[in-house]
Amino acid sequence: MNVSRIPIRIVQVLTVVFCFLLFACTSDSNDSENPASTGGVTASSESTRTVLMLGTRSSQSRPVQVIEANEGQWTSYERAEDFPSTVTLPKGFIRMRDGIELAYTVTLPANESAQPIPAETYPAILIQTAYNKAAGAFVPAIGGADPFMVKRGYATVVVDVRGTGNSQGVWDAFGEKEQGDYSEVVDWVISQPWSNQTVGVYGVSYLGISAILTAAKNHPAVKAAFPIVPIGDGYRDIVFTGGQVNPTFIPLWMGLVTGLGVVPFDALQTDPARGIELLVSHLLNGVVQFQVPTILKALLGENETAFDGEFWKTRSPLEQADNIKVPTFIVGGLRDLFQRSEPMWFEQLKGQTTAKLLIGPWTHIESAGIPSDGLPRDGVPTLQQIQLMWFDQYLKGMDVGADKLPNVTQYVLGHEKYVTASDWPHPGVQATEFYLRGDKSLKPEPAEAMEASSVILQAPLFGLCSSSTSQWTAGALGLLPISCNTEDTFNQIPSANFRTPVLTEDLYINGPIAADVWITTTGREAALSVRLSSYDPATGRSKSISNGLLTASHRAVDDTKSRFMNGLRIQPWHPFTKEAVLPVQPGAPMLLPVEIFSTAAVIPKGHQLQVSINSSNLPQGLQPVPQLLGGLLGAINILNSDEHRSKIVLPVVPTSALSQ
Template sequence: MFAENWQVSPRVHDVRSELDVKIIMSDGVRVAAQIFRPAGAGRFPALLGVHAYDAAMQYTPSRPQAVQGRNAQAEAGDPQFYVRRGYAHVILNARGTGQSEGEYAHYSPREVQDVVEVIAWMAEQDWCDGNVGMFGVSYFAVCAKQVAARNPPALKAVFAPYGYTDFYRDKFYHGGILAHSFLTNWSKHLAGVRVRSWSKEGLGDDEYNIRLAALRTNPDIMAVPELAAAVKAPDSGANPLILDVLLNPQDGPYWHERNPCLEDIRVPILIGSSWDMYFLHLPGEFRAWEKITAPKKLIVGPPVYLDRPVYQYAFESLRWFDHWLKGNDTGYMDEPDVRVFVVGGDGSWKTSTAWPLPETVWHPFYLHGGGLLSEHEHWPCEGGSSYEDNNYNARTGVSFATPPLVERTEVIGPLTATIYLSTNQPEVLLFATLWDIDPDGVRRLLTRGWLKGSMRKTNPELSRPWLWHYDFTDPQPVDTTRPQRFDINLVPTANVFQKGHRIGLRISSADQDPAGSLFDIVGQGHLLQQQPSWVTVHHDAEHPSVLNVPVTGGNRIGTYMSGGSGAGRIVGASAPAAGNSISWDGW
């Protein structure tokens, strides 16, 4: 890759590999690394990636395919690409996985310390020039952010898109609702894992046993076969990890000690994701963008996760590492800091200096009777729209949509919804789904939001108009005697609603909407209530339920309930009378 004024490192080296190299940690545990480096003599910058999966999957030559269950963990990038361009590439199994010794504790502080020590070890090798970077997506990117917050002296740059930054909010408890399907499916892919239970030590035996007994009588937990099996055999296989998640249903120490302190990162870092990752990586990357003050770039791509093995972003990352590790000015830092792909129409990239985009204006769309979503104020005594969440009958919901848009309307950024509702149970689960609806009524899912009713309390000091913050520490029963207010975040999106399309919102208490893609499915599978409930969404002057939409272009004067095409002639209206006298009553 080259331009008029720069070029990346040329492809000139042969590749030498050293497999299953054992590196001794300060506590005596040996971790296994796969090392790839230029075959010739010399000292080179080195890249590091850390994972908990099958080691061979990360480097075996393979023609990339669409991401799917059996290949999703091939996230390291291609060592052949980097080594041939003058980098060493080290791929490390976290302790307690693969050929690494010790016990795995789910991105624990000890595992982060291991990586800090490995970076120091790499910098001292006779094939390394002392400059180290970290690369990879998903597991690799999450770990890289943890390590970057420690600022090891030899770590000079990180390229870590697709990496959540809050283990509670982003990964396992969306809006306080357990994402059990992701938990149980993900844990199956950990390679030869030997798990160390955090909860037995962190909670103490008495509290551990009290919470475990409560799980065994929890009908929602025990209704999920995989969770029930883990609760019945808490020490088997990866079950201690599953139990750590189940036994810590509120934000607290287990989660805090795994979350990277983003404000501490001083290493130059590139972050980002794709719009289909609303259920995992995307929220954390925007959080990282807000809190990291080091040199940084943000890229959010089309709603298609990267192929596996990962090879996209190879040249993008090479430009980044050439700049920071080799002192080769590739022009990267002269380019805009924020790049987002806008879905809809032909699709296009948009650049900016900030996020949210400076031109964003949030338009309020109120929920109305008859399924209308409109900027119009509520009419008197509009009432509400009801649905049932009934495991014995039907799990339904209520949908709202704008009139057809009269112009191309660009929506980019985070959304919020304030929903007033009543329920006959002391708990309610809320799933908010945003849709692009075409003139034929075909819906395309854009993003989602979640909220557990008992965890609805917001923190006003940390909230902003476009993003509510919840502490998730003090669950309170939902008052069943009167309507209650619930403030919901919907994960950011970027979409062009074409003329004639409608903005759609669905509110339900179950994530069982038809899925159009693999990641729509992966984003489902939350814990549902077994106790039937009846829910009413109120939309009237006293309960102004509303969706706030981040408009960056279009919808200048608002939507038209009439459809925007003007009034037509009434069927059967008479033709103009003599003298060209025309009555308006015929229209």
């Protein structure tokens, strides 16, 4: 069978089905627990500034430089093809410093006869994938050349990262050796006779992460970056959110790398002996020695994997953000796997280079156009047009106005439109407190006496029928026509639900969110899942907005790295190290500062803001076995009193900003 004739749409559907089958196979004076509750670290003197940027493992939080002006406007960018056709050169290998060979494919502009044009040179778009460039020939999002860009004068180089596809070596998911390859690949690209010594890095998901890590190498030939849905912090974004291992996407993702990246299709066809050797090597080294042990160690709570440290620092690109000096366009999604970090990329880069941010309503696969990204919409053109504009400006040197695009463009849930802003966090944002009260209300006024507590059961199975199921399967299960993909109505049944009074005007929130929840537990461990939604009292249904997760023993906060906004802590930094673990004593009050991922949403008038709290969110996280056993079949009391003021801290923006 000639696989090159398989329609791309069929391959896209098969990819989604494959993923589905894999899935199936504190801040104020009354809120201080004790000195140990923050791991012995006190708030820095900077915490009273208007906004502090969240720190990293190697840097403390610092004041944000606010960009007030926003002159940028979206325009549709069109340009005719420069060349009538494309041509793919014979495939080959790039030898690395340690003798390992990486497989590459080069696609160039061509003449009417689909032949290379002698003496022509081009800027190159570099894509580095773990999903096998052979598969990318059918689904470009996972590693293929885009004829739209090639015909407009760009060479495209696609490389299988070490240990995947037709490349030699051991795959270890953005490890030091893989990152060490990136600059050597750029060296090879600019040494080619068709190269004009100018490179742009591009890609979706894994490919976007390798792109932004390549930009961080600060190679002089790399002039621009266009990463789509890149991770920021491997530990906090997804793998161990709140100290809990992700049981859905991580096995699914490693299975996807195995299913697509292990088999060296090209080598098996052209050199069967080499192909078999690579297949055995990928299975033994990548799967047996890395993938399976890593998953098992995470679930069993092995120290170097289950706690934050050098392993995760290496795989957290935000740690290298200071090295990125090239113009960078970040694309994110409100339902994406890396929802937490994508706006922080803009925040980190805006002071050192030209940076732009676009966040759509997307899940992970929707950002790749599966089944659709919904663009153009509200004046925002297609991602393909934006990419062309970006690379035309910064690789070809054409003055096309890419630098004058809006700094920040976000889809706003509830408003259901894209809205632009000059900065992120929004210049008009103010941290605002709402307190959880004993009558299940959310009010700006705290409790002045002991009020009724709320009891929830400790069980690891909640959240299965919620928007998290879609989000943490990368959007694969979101393709099913069920209400759970967008609603939290079913999931709120076992939760303690707190609601504001019916709103008399719209409430616009945009940015990170914090929940400071006081609890007691009957177990030796506990966890909280805190979910925000827009509740319609007329129908009794709720639309999800965002959520957060935290294991009680990981409740320590380092306030020298946390984000403060007008004096309130709105994004706690948890160390998640073994040394920072705090004991959980049955019956003893504990403050759990839960980080809720950044979002942009309007709760319309006539609705209520709802905060739903329960003890787990299985699609997003499962406690490692030692912690899980310590909290099974217990109960949690959510406290509300003058001494234990549970609250949520929201980033509130004036609704007038929605019309800007």
